[in-house]
Amino acid sequence: xxxxxxxxxxxxxxxxxxxxxxxxxxxxxxxxxxxxxxxxxxxxxxxxxxxxxxxxxxxxxxxxxxxxxxxxxxxxxxxxxxxxxxxxxxxxxxxxxxxxxxxxxxxxxxxxxxxxxxxxxxxxxxxxxxxxxxxxxxxxxxxxxxxxxxxxxxxxxxxxxxxxxxxxxxxxxxxxxxxxxxxxxxxxxxxxxxxxxxxxxxxxxxxxxxxxxxxxxxxxxxxxxxxxxxxxxxxxxxxxxxxxxxxxxxxxxxxxxxxxxxxxxxxxxxxxxxxxxxxxxxxxxxxxxxxxxxxxxxxxxxxxxxxxxxxxxxxxxxxxxxxxxxxxxxxxxxxxxxxxxxxxxxxxxxxx
Numbered sequence: 225x226x227x228x229x230x231x232x233x234x235x236x237x238x239x240x241x242x243x244x245x246x247x248x249x250x251x252x253x254x255x256x257x258x259x260x261x262x263x264x265x266x267x268x269x270x271x272x273x274x275x276x277x278x279x280x281x282x283x284x285x286x287x288x289x290x291x292x293x294x295x296x297x298x299x300x301x302x303x304x305x306x307x308x309x310x311x312x313x314x315x316x317x318x319x320x321x322x323x324x325x326x327x328x329x330x331x332x333x334x335x336x337x338x339x340x341x342x343x344x345x346x347x348x349x350x351x352x353x354x355x356x357x358x359x360x361x362x363x364x365x366x367x368x369x370x371x372x373x374x375x376x377x378x379x380x381x382x383x384x385x386x387x388x389x390x391x392x393x394x395x396x397x398x399x400x401x402x403x404x405x406x407x408x409x410x411x412x413x414x415x416x417x418x419x420x421x422x423x424x425x426x427x428x429x430x431x432x433x434x435x436x437x438x439x440x441x442x443x444x445x446x447x448x449x450x451x452x453x454x455x456x457x458x459x460x461x462x463x464x465x466x467x468x469x470x471x472x473x474x475x476x477x478x479x480x481x482x483x484x485x486x487x488x489x490x491x492x493x494x495x496x497x498x499x500x501x502x503x504x505x506x507x508x509x510x511x512x513x514x515x516x517x518x519x520x521x522x523x524x525x526x527x528x529x530x531x532x533x534x535x536x537x538x539x540x541x542x543x544x545x546x547x548x549x550x551x552x553x554x555x556x557x558x559x560x561x562x563x564x565x566x567x568x569x570x571x572x573x574x575x576x
Contacts, residue, residue, distance in 0.1 A: 296322060317427065319413070321379065323351045328379040335384040336427045337502045338409050343386045344430070345411045346404070352418035353378035355396055360404060362390035384411075389430070394422050407431070 291309045308327045310318045316332035328351055339345055348358050348369045360367040367387045371380035389408040393400050394416075402422025404414050410430030415423045456476055464472040494500050500507040 292318070294320060296327075319427075321349060321351050321415070323417075325352070328375055330374065330381060333384075336411050338411065338428055339386055340502065341386075342409045342431065344389045344406045344408060345384045345386055346406060346414060347384045347412070348382040348414050348416065350380040350416045352416075353380045354418055354420075355380065355416055358382070358414075358416065359395040360387065360390075360392040360406075361395055362392050365390065367392070396420065 291311055294308045294310060296308070308320060308322075308329065310320050310329055311332060312318055313332040316334055317336040318332045319330040321328040321330065328349075330349075335345060335347070346360070346367075346369075348355075348371055350358075350371055353373065356371055358369045358371065360369070365388075367385065369382040369385065371382045373379070374381040387406065389406050389410070392404045392406055394402045394404050394414070396416070401416070401420045404412070404422060404424050406412060407430030410426050411428035413425045413427055415425065417423070457473065460472045460476040461469055494507070500510075
């Protein structure tokens with residue numbers, strides 16, 4: 225049985241149980257959550273754990289530097305199974321391995337957190353201490369694991385290793401003893417029993433979102449880019465004076481460069497500070513909020529622009545009605561006659 229408890233801000237949850245009873249193969253039970261010195265702090269409850277199955281442990285609170293006491297009731301108990309204390313640490317995951325010969329408490333770890341590059345992470349556990357080296361093999365690719373003794377009961381445990389997701393075979397002394405399908409973005413405990421059976425248990429579930437869901441996102445991004453980019457260039461060109469159309473086109477593209485600089489600076493700062501480590505959703509929310517604020521500012525500026533242009537058109541209409549400003553055909557005729565004397569049409573448009 226493997227007992228895995230993730231404690232975040234004093235909360236125990238997302239727990240897995242796996243049991244193998246050598247003599248009877250019966251179910252086991254876990255009861256009770258406790259704090260330091262075995263005093264009850266968060267509640268207790270019974271749970272039946274199927275042989276080599278999986279169950280979910282209800283959430284309960286513990287002290288910041290507390291322990292969880294696990295009581296195991298089975299027909300084939302080992303001498304140290306009555307009350308087992310498992311140390312907990314905020315944000316870490318603790319593991320308790322229970323076999324018919326004893327219990328093995330592994331230190332709290334942060335390795336259950338998914339790899340930032342979406343690789344898989346694997347650790348080997350040999351409760352019987354019958355293996356010093358194990359190998360995962362996929363075709364010509366081999367990943368070697370060295371197991372070290374852990375505790376006083378002879379169990380051996382390897383360090384976590386980042387590996388590529390493949391359908392691996394497990395080799396012990398050159399012989400295949402089982403299979404270990406490793407999926408992308410998953411974190412696994414691979415247990416080797418005293419009978420050389422292989423059981424693989426995910427500490428953290430692998431990625432289950434299909435790559436197809438990227439297509440509608442890229443489609444929406446492409447549509448938005450086409451609509452915004454073309455509209456922005458058209459606006460900068462149509463509203464610019466004749467002599468400054470190229471300049472304002474360059475200024476419009478320069479705003480994109482400034483945005484990329486801001487993005488690069490913000491990304492570098494948050495990466496150096498580790499603000500969004502293993503929190504990709506928080507980073508996405510931040511950029512969504514910034515885009516929403518940018519959209520609000522854009523809409524306000526756009527409304528201001530249209531109000532000023534409408535005001536200018538009304539003033540021009542009033543001047544035309546008062547006879548103080550020549551009509552558009554008259555101005556056009558004047559510009560045509562002036563263009564014959566000047567080579568720069570931008571100068572003509574700006575001054576006549």
